[in-house]
Amino acid sequence: MTSAQIRQSFLDFFREKQHTIVPSSSLMPDSPNLLFTNAGMNQFVPIFLGERKADVSSWADAVNWFGEKNRDGTLNKTSDTRAADTQKCIRAGGKHNDLDDVGLDTYHHTFFEMLGNWSFGDYFKKEAIEWAWELVVGRWKFPPQRLYATIYNPDKSIGDPADRDEEAWNLWAEKFRAVGLDPAVHIVNGNKKDNFWMMGETGPCGPCSELHVDLTPAGDTKGALVNKGTAECIEIWNLVFIQFNANPDGTFSPLPAKHVDTGMGFERVSSIIQGTKDFTDFANAKISNYETDIFRPIFDEIEKQCGKRYTSTLPQPNAQGQIIPESEQEKVDVAFRVIADHIRTLSFAIADGIQPGNTDRNYVLRRILRRAVRYGRTLGFTEPFFYKLVGVLARTMGDVFPEIRAKQKHVEEVLKREEESFNRTLDKGIELFTSFVASEKQQQLSGTSAFKLYDTYGFPLDLTELMARERGLTVDIAGFEVEMEKQRKRAREAQVRDVIELSEIETKTPTHFIGYDHNHTGADVQEVLSVKGKTVVIANNSVCYAEMGGQVGDSGEMTGHGGNSWRIANTQKSGNTWLHFLEEADGPAVGDHVTIQLDGARRGAIQRHHTVTHLLHWALHEVVSKEATQKGSFVGPDKLTFDFNSAALTPVQVRDIERLVNERIVENGSVSWIEMPYAEVRGRGDIMQFFGDKYGETVRVVQIGGQATKLDGYSMELCAGTHTRATGEIGLFRINAESAIAAGVRRIEAAAGLNAYDLANADTQRLHALATKVGSPLPELEKRIEGLLAQQKELEKALKAAQQREAAGRAKDLLANAATINGTPAIIANLGAADGDTLQTVADALKSNGFKGVTVLGGTANGAVALVAAVSPDFTAKVQAGKIIQTIAPLVGGKGGGKPEGARGGGKDPSKLEEALAQAKALLG
Numbered sequence: 001m002t003s004a005q006i007r008q009s010f011l012d013f014f015r016e017k018q019h020t021i022v023p024s025s026s027l028m029p030d031s032p033n034l035l036f037t038n039a040g041m042n043q044f045v046p047i048f049l050g051e052r053k054a055d056v057s058s059w060a061d062a063v064n065w066f067g068e069k070n071r072d073g074t075l076n077k078t079s080d081t082r083a084a085d086t087q088k089c090i091r092a093g094g095k096h097n098d099l100d101d102v103g104l105d106t107y108h109h110t111f112f113e114m115l116g117n118w119s120f121g122d123y124f125k126k127e128a129i130e131w132a133w134e135l136v137v138g139r140w141k142f143p144p145q146r147l148y149a150t151i152y153n154p155d156k157s158i159g160d161p162a163d164r165d166e167e168a169w170n171l172w173a174e175k176f177r178a179v180g181l182d183p184a185v186h187i188v189n190g191n192k193k194d195n196f197w198m199m200g201e202t203g204p205c206g207p208c209s210e211l212h213v214d215l216t217p218a219g220d221t222k223g224a225l226v227n228k229g230t231a232e233c234i235e236i237w238n239l240v241f242i243q244f245n246a247n248p249d250g251t252f253s254p255l256p257a258k259h260v261d262t263g264m265g266f267e268r269v270s271s272i273i274q275g276t277k278d279f280t281d282f283a284n285a286k287i288s289n290y291e292t293d294i295f296r297p298i299f300d301e302i303e304k305q306c307g308k309r310y311t312s313t314l315p316q317p318n319a320q321g322q323i324i325p326e327s328e329q330e331k332v333d334v335a336f337r338v339i340a341d342h343i344r345t346l347s348f349a350i351a352d353g354i355q356p357g358n359t360d361r362n363y364v365l366r367r368i369l370r371r372a373v374r375y376g377r378t379l380g381f382t383e384p385f386f387y388k389l390v391g392v393l394a395r396t397m398g399d400v401f402p403e404i405r406a407k408q409k410h411v412e413e414v415l416k417r418e419e420e421s422f423n424r425t426l427d428k429g430i431e432l433f434t435s436f437v438a439s440e441k442q443q444q445l446s447g448t449s450a451f452k453l454y455d456t457y458g459f460p461l462d463l464t465e466l467m468a469r470e471r472g473l474t475v476d477i478a479g480f481e482v483e484m485e486k487q488r489k490r491a492r493e494a495q496v497r498d499v500i501e502l503s504e505i506e507t508k509t510p511t512h513f514i515g516y517d518h519n520h521t522g523a524d525v526q527e528v529l530s531v532k533g534k535t536v537v538i539a540n541n542s543v544c545y546a547e548m549g550g551q552v553g554d555s556g557e558m559t560g561h562g563g564n565s566w567r568i569a570n571t572q573k574s575g576n577t578w579l580h581f582l583e584e585a586d587g588p589a590v591g592d593h594v595t596i597q598l599d600g601a602r603r604g605a606i607q608r609h610h611t612v613t614h615l616l617h618w619a620l621h622e623v624v625s626k627e628a629t630q631k632g633s634f635v636g637p638d639k640l641t642f643d644f645n646s647a648a649l650t651p652v653q654v655r656d657i658e659r660l661v662n663e664r665i666v667e668n669g670s671v672s673w674i675e676m677p678y679a680e681v682r683g684r685g686d687i688m689q690f691f692g693d694k695y696g697e698t699v700r701v702v703q704i705g706g707q708a709t710k711l712d713g714y715s716m717e718l719c720a721g722t723h724t725r726a727t728g729e730i731g732l733f734r735i736n737a738e739s740a741i742a743a744g745v746r747r748i749e750a751a752a753g754l755n756a757y758d759l760a761n762a763d764t765q766r767l768h769a770l771a772t773k774v775g776s777p778l779p780e781l782e783k784r785i786e787g788l789l790a791q792q793k794e795l796e797k798a799l800k801a802a803q804q805r806e807a808a809g810r811a812k813d814l815l816a817n818a819a820t821i822n823g824t825p826a827i828i829a830n831l832g833a834a835d836g837d838t839l840q841t842v843a844d845a846l847k848s849n850g851f852k853g854v855t856v857l858g859g860t861a862n863g864a865v866a867l868v869a870a871v872s873p874d875f876t877a878k879v880q881a882g883k884i885i886q887t888i889a890p891l892v893g894g895k896g897g898g899k900p901e902g903a904r905g906g907g908k909d910p911s912k913l914e915e916a917l918a919q920a921k922a923l924l925g
Contacts, residue, residue, distance in 0.1 A: 001140075001273055001274075001278065002293055003266070003270040003274075003292055003293050003294045004399075004400075006140075006266070006269060006270050006273060007086055007113070007115065007266060007400065009139065009140070010084070010086075010115045010135070010264070011084055011085075011086070013131075013134075013135050013139060014082075014084035014117045014131075015084070017082070017117075017127075017131060018079050018082055019079060019082040019083055019084040019117060019118075020056050020079050020080070020082060020083050020084075021083075021084055021085065022056055022083050022084070022085045023085065024085060024086060024087045024088045024401065025037055025042060025043035025087065025088075026352040026353070027088055027089075027090055027348055027349050027352040027354060028352050028353055028354055028361075029042055030042075030043075030682075030683070031045065035090075035092075035093045035360065035361040035364060036089075036090035036091075036092070036093075036349070036354075036361060036364075037087070037088065037089060037090065038089050038090060038091050039087070039089060039114060039263060040085065040087035040089070040114040040115075040116035040118075040261075040262075040263050041116070041118075041240075041261045041263070042087075043087075044083070044118060044120070044261070047120050047259075048203075048204045048242060048259060048261075053080075054080050054081045054120035054121060056079070056080055056081075056082075056083040056118075056120070079122070080120075081119065081120045081121060081122040082117075082118065082119055082120075082122055082123070083117070083118040083120075084115075084116065084117040084118070085115075085116060086113050086114070086115050086116075086266060086400065087113065087114045087115075087116060088111070088113065088348055088352075088401065089111070089112050089113070089114050090110055090111050090345055090348075090349060091109075091110060091112075092110040092345065092364055092368060093361070093364040093367075098110060099367075099368065099371075099462065100462065100465075100466075102337065102338055102341050102342075103334040103335070103337040103338035103341070103375075104314075104315060104323045104334060105231070105314065105323075106231060106271070106287065106288035106289055106290060106291075106314065107231065107234070107267075107268060107271070107288070107289050109267065109289065109341050109344075110341055110342065110344075110345045110368060111341065111344040111345035111348060112265065112266065112267050113266035113267065114263045114264065114265065114266065115263070115264040115265075115266050115269075116261070116262050116263050116264065117131070117260070117262050118259070118260060118261060118262070119259055119260035120257070120259055121257035121258065121259060123260065124241065124243075124258050124260060125167050125168055125171060125209075125239075125241055125260075126167075126171060127260075128239050128241070128260045128262065129168065129171040129172060129175070129209065129239065130171070130175075132211065132237060132239060132262070133175045136211065136236075136237070137175075137179075140269075140273065141278070141279060142213065142272075142279065143219065143279055144175075144176070144179045144181060145179075145181060145219060146213055146214040146215075146219045146282075147186065147211060147212070147213060147214075148186050148187070148188055148211070148212040148213075148214065148223045148226050148233075149168075149172040149176075149186065149187050149188070149209055149210070149211055149212075150187070150188045150189070150190045150194065150195055150209060150210045150212065150226060150227065151164075151165045151168045151169045151172065151187060151188075151189060151190070151195065151207070151209050152164065152165040152168070152189075152190060152191075152192075152195040152196055152207030152208065152209070153165070153189035153190065153191065153195070154191060154192060154196075155191040155192070158191075158192075160191050160192040160196065161192065161196065161244070161246075161252045162196070162207065162244065162252060164189075165195075165207045165209070165241075168207065168209045168241070169183070169187055172186075172187050172209070173187060185222050185223055186223065188212075188223045188226045188227070190210075190227065194210075194227050195207060195208050195209070195210070196208065197238075197240045197242075197261075198246060201246065202245075202246045202247065202248055203245065203246055204242045204244070204245060204246075204255060204259070205242065205244050205245070205246050205252070206240060206241045206242040206243040206244050206258075207240075207241055207243075208238055208239060208240040208241065209238075209239045209241070210235045210237065210238045210239070211235065211236055211237040211239075212226045212227075212233055212234065212235050212236070213233065213234060213236055213272060214232070214233050215231070215232050215233060215234065215272065215276075215282065215285065215287050216232050216233070216282075217282055217283045217285075218282075219282060221233065231287065234268060234272075234287075235265075235268075236264060236265055236268050236269050236272070237262060237263070237264040237265075238262060238263050238264075239260065239262045240260070240261040240262065240263075241258065241259075241260060242255065242258065242259040242260070242261055243255055243258045243259075267289040267292070267294060268289065270289070270292045270293075270294055271287055271288055271289045271290075271291065271292050272287060274291070274292050274293065275287040275288065275291055275292075286312065288312065290312070290336075290337055290340065291312065295340050297392050297395070297396050298339075298340040298343065298344075298389060298392050298393075299336055299340060300392075301388070301389055301391075301392050302336055302339060302340070302379065302389070305381070305385055305388065306379040306380050306381060306385075307380070308332050308379055308380070309332075310332070310333055310336045311329055311332075311333060312333060313327070313329050313330045313333045314330070314333070315330045315334065322469065322472070324469065324470055324472065325470070331378050332378060332379065334375070334378075335375040335376070335378040335379050336379075338371065338372060338375045339372050339375055339376065339379075339386070339389070342368050342369070342371065342372035342386075343372070343386060343389040343390070343392075343393065344393065345365075345368055346365060346368060346369055346372070346386075346411075346415060347389075347390050347393050347404060347411050347415075348393075348401065348403075348404060349365055350365075350407070350410070350411045350414050350415070351401075351403045351404050351406075351407040351410075351411055352403065353627070353629075355414065355645060355744075356369055356414065356418050363460075366418065366460070367460040367462060367463065369386070369415065369418050369419070369422070370422050370426075370458065370459070370460060370463055371460070371462070371463055371466065372386055373386060373419055373422050373423065373426060374426060374430075374463060374466075374467075377426070377430070382423070382427075383423070384415075384416050384419035384420055384423065385419075386415055386419050387411075387412045387413075387415035387416040387419060388412075390404075390408055390411050390412045390415065391408065391412075394408040407627065409625075410625055410627040413647050414645075414744065417647070417743060417744045418743075418744070421458075421743045422458060425456075425457040425458055426457070428457060429453055429456075429457030429458070429459050430467075432452070432453060432456075432457065433445075433449075433453060433459075433464065433467055436449040436453075437468075437471065437473065442473075443472075443473055443474065444473060444474045444475065444476050445464070445468050445473055445474070445475045445476065446476050446479055447475070447476040447477070447478065447479020447480035447481070447482060447483055448479060448483060450464045450475050450476065450479070450480045451479075451480050451483035451484065451487075454480075455483075455487070461475070461477070461480060509526050509540050510575075510576035510577060511538065511539065511540060511541065511542050511573075511576065511577055511578035512540060512541045512542070513541075513542055513543075513545070513546070513578065514541060514542075514543055515542065515543035515544060515545050515554070515598060515722065516673075516722065518543050519543055519597065519598050519600050519603075520543055520595060520596060520597040520598070521541045521542065521543050521595070521596055522541065522593060522594070522595055522596075523539035523540055523541040523542060523593070523594055523595070523596050524539060524540050524541075524591070524592070524593055524594075525537055525538070525539055525588050525589065525590055525591060525592045525593075525594060526538045526539060526540055526590065527590060528587050528588065528589065528590055531579070531581070534569075534581045534582065535566075535581075535582045535584065535585060535586065535587045536579045536580065536581055536582070537558065537566075537579075537580045537582060537587050537588060537594075538577055538578065538579060538580070539578070539580065539594065539596065541596070542571070542578045542580070542596055543556070543596055543597075543598050544556050544568060544571040544578065544580065544596060544598050545571065545598075545603070545606075545721070545722050546571045546572055546573035546578050546579070547570070547571065547572050547573070548573060548720065549633075549719065549720055549721050550613075550632065550633035550634055550635050550721075551606060551610055551635040551721045551722070552570075552606065552634075552635065552636045552637070553570045553571035553572055554568070554571050554598045554599065554602070554603055554606075555567075555568050555569055555570060555571070555598070555599045555602055556568040556571075556596060556597050556598035556599045557596075557597045557599075558580065558582070558587075558588065558594050558595070558596050558597075559594060559595045559597070560588045560592050560593075560594045560595075561592065561593070564588070566582045566583070566584050566586075566587055566588070567582065567583040567584065568580050568581065568582060568583075568596070568598075569581050569582065569583045580596070602637045603722065605637040605638070605752075605753060605754075605755065606635060606636060606637050606722065607722050607723055607724050607729075608724060608729065608730045608731065608752040608753045609635045609636065609637070609639065609640040609751070609752050609753075609755075610635045610640075610719075610721045610722060610723055611671055611704070611723045611724045611727065611729075611730060612640065612661060612665075612730050612733050612750070612752045613633055613635055613640050613642055614702065614704060614715050614717055614719070614723075615661045615664050615665070615704065615715065615727065615730075615733070616640075616642055616657065616661055616733075616748065616750065617630060617642070617644075617688065617715070617717070618664075618704070618714065618715040619656075619657045619660040619661050619664075620642075620644060620646075620657060622660060623653050623656045623657050623660065624646055624649065624653060624657075625646070627645070627646075628644045628645065628646040629644060629645060630642065630643065630644055630688075631643040631644055631645055631745050635721065638751070638755055639736070639749060639750065639751045639755060640749075640750055640751070640752070641747055641748065641749050641750075642747065642748045642750070643741060643745055643746070643747050644745070644746055644747075644748075645744050645745055645746075646744075646745075646746050647744075647746075648738075648740065648746065649738050649746065654735055654738055654748075657735065657748075658733060658734065658735045661733045662732065662733050664704070664727050665727045665728060665730045665731070665732070665733060666728070667727060667728075668726050668727055668728030669704055669705045669726065669727045670704070670705065670706075670708065670725070670726055671702070671703075671704050671723050671724055671725055671726055671727060672702075672703055672706075672708035672713075673700055673701060673702045673703070673719075673723070674700070674701050674703075674708070674709075674711070675698055675699070675700050675701075676698070676699065676701065677697060677698060677699075678695045678696065678697055678698065678699045679697075681699055681701065681718065682695075686711075686716060687701060687711065687716045687717065687718065688715075688716060688717035688718065689717070689718045695718065699718050700718065700719060700720055701716055701717070701718060701719075702716070702717055702718075702719040702721075702723055703715065703716040703717075704716075704727060730752045730753060731752065731753040731754070731756070731757075732752065732753060732756040732757055732760070733750065733751075733752050733756055734750060734751050734752075734756035734759045734760055735748055735749070735750045736749045736750055736751060736759055737749040767781065771784075774788065803838065803841055804841060804845070807838070807841040807842045807844070807845040808845050808849075810831065810842050810845070811842055811845035811846045811848075811849055811851075812849070814827045814829055814842070814846065815827070815846065815849060815851060817829075818851065818853070821854075821921060821924040821925055822924055822925050824853055824854055824875055824878065824879070824924050825851070825852060825853025825854070826853055826854045826855075826856075826921070826924055827846065827851065827853070827854075827855045827856075827857075828854075828855075828856045828857075828917050828920050828921055829856075829857055829858070829917070830857075830858050830859065830913055830914065830917060831857055831858065831859045832859060832860070833859065833860060833861060834857075834859030834860070834861060834866065835859065835861040835862075835866050836859075836866035836867075836868065836904055836906065838859065838861075838866075839857040839858070839859050839866055839867070839868040840868050840904065842857060842868075843855050843857060843868050843870045843902075846870070847870065847872075851872075852872040852874055852875075853871075853872055853875060854869075854870075854871050854872075854875060854879060854884075854924060855868075855869065855870040855871075856868070856869045856884060856888075856917060856920040857869075858913045858916065858917055859913075860910040860913065863908075863910065864906060864907070864908060864910070865892040865893075865894065865906055865907040865908070865909065865910050865912075865913050865916075866904075866905075866906050867885055867888065867889055867892070867894075867896060867904065867905040867906060867907075867916070868903075868904050869881040869882075869884040869885050869898075869902070869903045869904075869920075870901065870902050871884075871900060871901055871902075872901075873901060876900040876901060879923060879924065880899075880900035880901075880903075881898055881899065881900060881901055881902050881903040882897045882898045882899055882900060882903040884903065884920055884923060885897055885898060885903040885904065885905040886903075886905075887919065887920075887923060888905075888916040888917070888919045888920050889905035889906065889907055889916070890907075891907075891912050891915055891916040891919060892906070892907030892908070892909045892910070892912045892913055892916050893907040893908040893909040893912070894906045894907025894908060895907075
């Protein structure tokens with residue numbers, strides 16, 4: 001069977017058993033404790049915990065998954081309490097981390113598929129075991145004599161919970177007896193470590209039962225290899241029976257409902273079926289996840305690109321137990337496996353919205369990518385190659401996971417940018433690593449060296465460990481962490497004062513913000529403080545928006561009894577406390593009643609810029625890509641900036657975005673907002689929300705278009721900022737600049753309202769002034785400038801020709817006075833008033849005239865010295881141009897250098913030019 005047939009037969013089997021086939025959840029987990037989705041059960045945790053009812057049939061509504069339509073055209077929604085799926089999983093970083101083992105064996109991966117079937121308070125052990133046997137033995141034809149089941153048998157001496165799983169033993173025993181096999185041989189006991197599954201220290205848990213396959217040639221090990229960590233007997237399916245709750249006091253109590261949670265390794269099953277030729281040949285079997293049609297298309301593409309061949313060799317452990325590739329072919333084959341595994345991890349993660357970056361899961365992706373790029377050097381890749389493999393996944397897996405096909409271009413762009421960035425430092429880092437190893441001459445690379453590779457050349461620690469391991473070395477991890485902590489301390493010291501100052505501000509009464517609907521309010525002063533030399537007033541009420549979410553804080557005025565007033569220069573917040581920074585040194589007293597009035601004109605300008613930021617984000621998705629997501633923003637009264645991940649925008653894209661936003665402004669669509677429980681919003685793809693942001697129980701959804709009482713606008717975002725009531729209030733939108741601010745991150749700077757008008761007016765005035773200067777009517781300005789540029793080009797051409805003629809004349813004179821110094825033909829001369837380009841032209845002319853020897857020319861222009869040296873290839877063994885310039889340039893107060901055959905330099909002291917040229921002669925003598 002092909003892998004596609006294996007996957008589909010699993011899903012078809014459980015569809016027949018009345019399971020709803022649900023799509024794989026995203027690799028971006030909902031759980032804050034997980035780096036990535038790492039098991040099929042992740043998306044069902046809320047059901048196990050009782051936070052959500054079992055309604056899985058609704059999960060398939062959004063997609064016609066795996067062709068899941070009945071004959072009448074309706075979606076297959078068989079059951080709310082039974083589900084089956086194939087789940088994308090990543091295990092790299094955190095508790096579950098297989099990264100270091102990838103490539104060195106046949107079965108470890110950072111990305112894999114987990115086939116699973118689920119029961120939420122429906123069927124239990126009897127059906128789960130019967131169906132597992134029916135699928136594996138009855139439908140797939142696994143030889144039953146090679147199968148071993150494990151059941152839970154607690155070790156009471158070490159405090160294992162619950163009792164032996166007699167029910168599972170009896171169910172398996174019935175299956176083995178039916179085919180003439182002894183249950184006492186084919187059912188293996190396992191304690192809590194191997195056969196009791198727990199979600200965490202507390203929560204739903206229960207015994208589990210696994211199916212293992214004996215892959216030895218004879219298949220007669222009688223269970224001796226089960227759970228012994230050998231590739232000759234591997235687990236393919238784990239059936240978890242969730243029936244207890246682990247309590248904080250260490251006890252276990254029965255759950256009101258019992259669940260089934262299973263997980264089957266898709267790659268493992270495919271490798272067994274295909275490696276044994278559908279179980280017909282175990283003697284010559286090659287059981288390897290990489291020897292399947294899952295990986296072969298990727299290998300084919302790598303072979304096509306690099307010209308090397310994958311031959312399936314595996315490095316063996318040495319005397320110290322280390323697995324280090326020895327032969328060149330072993331190194332090549334390890335590289336193939338690593339790259340093939342890592343392209344799956346990176347591609348699917350990026351397609352699910354996880355970007356390589358500098359923190360948390362994002363840094364894990366960057367580490368994996370850099371690991372793959374480094375292995376690419378083993379295959380001879382020096383230019384970006386990794387991104388070219390995405391098309392293979394889109395072609396072979398796009399039917400099952402359509403997101404990889406839909407987002408192929410975006411994934412390729414992200415990978416290419418990351419490759420290009422790391423390629424610029426990779427070779428230098430490898431060279432530095434080699435020099436560290438040679439200079440330290442120890443069996444352990446120092447932590448200082450490992451940190452320098454990380455800090456200067458972007459080498460993740462595990463990449464340095466990998467390179468060290470290949471040489472039989474280790475890395476001083478403790479020393480590396482010492483250097484990392486020093487860096488963290490430096491970073492904390494650079495910012496700790498402001499953070500400490502704000503965090504120390506507390507008040508018993510939080511500030512009540514009513515500035516969405518009011519421009520002034522009465523308030524009672526709670527505290528008056530001094531922060532960074534400024535007087536700060538904390539009141540129980542405020543209409544001034546505190547700086548957050550990219551929007552600057554409001555300014556305004558505070559008025560007390562007797563007509564005393566103070567200017568509010570800025571508003572910030574600490575927790576739920578609003579901080580009003582006053583311009584004056586004095587302020588009201590604690591307990592005073594004051595009136596707070598915001599600066600309405602300034603707020604209006606800020607609101608226009610904030611609302612148009614939402615329109616800009618929407619237009620960016622329409623014109624560029626849904627993956628062009630926000631990375632930061634600034635919203636002020638004069639302008640806005642918007643940061644997003646993308647390649648550079650084209651002028652046409654910038655123009656289209658600007659026009660699309662202005663079209664929405666002219667429509668004068670409504671801008672509304674509604675507060676609602678976050679639980680009702682969480683996970684909705686049509687409402688913009690940013691993973692990693694902390695949202696409270698209640699959130700504010702700002703929508704543009706649609707009905708105010710419904711969430712049906714074309715732009716919807718979770719946002720606490722202030723906004724216009726209609727798009728028409730924005731007036732005008734103008735993009736002023738689009739540029740790069742970091743690798744893969746762009747910034748748009750723009751303005752709205754009168755600020756946009758001022759930008760447009762300034763551009764118009766500049767065009768009029770330019771037209772006047774070149775003596776052209778404004779409509780003909782472009783044509784006039786084109787003519788002037790063409791004329792300039794002709795003049796430059798004529799000037800260059802004249803310079804070449806002059807240089808040829810000078811070269812002729814210099815040739816006539818060429819000398820021989822210590823057996824070397826030499827022309828060393830001061831050409832007077834000449835810059836570096838003129839000197840170079842003369843040196844080139846000498847070469848064109850057949851001069852072979854050493855040329856050193858000097859000149860002065862604009863109070864500076866220029867130097868040029870040229871050495872014919874026949875004489876570079878004796879003297880190099882670069883060394884000549886490095887020697888004589890300091891004499892004129894400068895520096896320079898270059899290659900052995902040509903070099904340039906300069907300085908600031910014309911009076912020392914003759915001395916420098918004399919030194920050049922001395923070098924030859």
